[in-house]
Amino acid sequence: MSLPIPLPDEAWTHAFVARLRSRNRFYQRKLQAWPRDGARWRNLPFTTKEELLEDQSQAPPFGTLHSLPITQYVRMHQTSGSRGQPLRWLDTRESWLWMLHCWRIIFDMAGVTHRDRLFFPFSFGPFLGFWTAFEGAQQQGWFCVPGGGMTSVARWRMILDLQMTVLCCTPTYAWRLLETARAEGIDRSQGQVRALILAGEPGASIPSMRRRLEEGWGARVFDHYGMTEIGPLGMECQANPGGFHLLGSECIVEVIDPATLEPAASGQEGELIITNLGRWGSPLLRYRTGDRVVLDSEPCPCGRRWPRVRGGILGRTDDLVLIRGNNVYPSMIEAIVQQFPAIDDYRVIVTEAAGMTDLAIEMETRAAGDVERELAEAVRHAYHFRPRVTRVAQGTLPKSEMKSQRWIRRISDS
Numbered sequence: 001m002s003l004p005i006p007l008p009d010e011a012w013t014h015a016f017v018a019r020l021r022s023r024n025r026f027y028q029r030k031l032q033a034w035p036r037d038g039a040r041w042r043n044l045p046f047t048t049k050e051e052l053l054e055d056q057s058q059a060p061p062f063g064t065l066h067s068l069p070i071t072q073y074v075r076m077h078q079t080s081g082s083r084g085q086p087l088r089w090l091d092t093r094e095s096w097l098w099m100l101h102c103w104r105i106i107f108d109m110a111g112v113t114h115r116d117r118l119f120f121p122f123s124f125g126p127f128l129g130f131w132t133a134f135e136g137a138q139q140q141g142w143f144c145v146p147g148g149g150m151t152s153v154a155r156w157r158m159i160l161d162l163q164m165t166v167l168c169c170t171p172t173y174a175w176r177l178l179e180t181a182r183a184e185g186i187d188r189s190q191g192q193v194r195a196l197i198l199a200g201e202p203g204a205s206i207p208s209m210r211r212r213l214e215e216g217w218g219a220r221v222f223d224h225y226g227m228t229e230i231g232p233l234g235m236e237c238q239a240n241p242g243g244f245h246l247l248g249s250e251c252i253v254e255v256i257d258p259a260t261l262e263p264a265a266s267g268q269e270g271e272l273i274i275t276n277l278g279r280w281g282s283p284l285l286r287y288r289t290g291d292r293v294v295l296d297s298e299p300c301p302c303g304r305r306w307p308r309v310r311g312g313i314l315g316r317t318d319d320l321v322l323i324r325g326n327n328v329y330p331s332m333i334e335a336i337v338q339q340f341p342a343i344d345d346y347r348v349i350v351t352e353a354a355g356m357t358d359l360a361i362e363m364e365t366r367a368a369g370d371v372e373r374e375l376a377e378a379v380r381h382a383y384h385f386r387p388r389v390t391r392v393a394q395g396t397l398p399k400s401e402m403k404s405q406r407w408i409r410r411i412s413d414s
């Protein structure tokens, strides 16, 4: 049995739809045929990223998902464009302040206080990333340092010299900083970092990765969840590692079977659907995040009754690869690779040709042994297929401080 997720009643749904339709051209079109009475929440349509991209290409540059005149918008961010065309996202001042409010809750869940010193070791770009975290912490009056435009060694200097206590970055980059320390002989024990707030990849909830990060940093890992489209809405609580709560006061959470679009059965894996409740400048109704989750069926020891995603994001609905009858997701391979501390970096190449899918792994390692064979064997043991594993020279694989470019799909004509 899963804990029940409260869905809005008909009166609330009716009021919500009325507000959505009042000035927002995107939802006016989308909800045109929606009945004025008897509005059940589960009969409302989903919103997809494809629709939003299509809307922006039809009405460039910003599309029509706006509830206020365009002059009311003060921020523009965009998605990383990992699926091609970037999706632009506008926010009003009110919507922006709502996201800072979400961060106040998130920081509180991690026990961050005015005594902390927060470091953001990456270049702030047009992606939403930790912009709202930075400003949320600033709004609280806390000490924050932006760490963009510098090398990992220079960032270490700051972490140590300024006695930073909280780091916000991707799991991949938190790991890379440890590698840098090892390679450069930096004495990490001089640091004060006690918490890592990690987002952008599922790594923080993958037990092996989490363990390596916590041991390497001597700090607690917190998995944070957010998206440019929906805002910052998920955070691990202190009482229950390896998963996160969705901020039940700020959004409506659903999990559906992506094939049937029906609610996922209790405790079953499905696609996370989010309706946010405070970003009225560019709202989202039943947004299909594409993230695969299982909701925790047990009450959380922290006492919060908000939905909790068990084990973090399990993967993307669109990353599914079928190999020899196995459903394979990037997080599965990631979990196996993380069992090999000797592997410094890796990349998966999925090749689809004539109905056959092949998965190969390229890896960097300084170890002398036959790590290739051991890794291939570990995958075969877990998933009943043996990938081709090759060793590449150190520094060959593309480095990225944002989304790790570790899952390459190639369609071959031959």
Ligand SMILES: [Zn+2]
Pocket (backbone or CB within 6 Å): 237, 238, 239, 240, 245, 300, 301, 302, 303, 304, 308
């Ligand atoms: Zn909890």
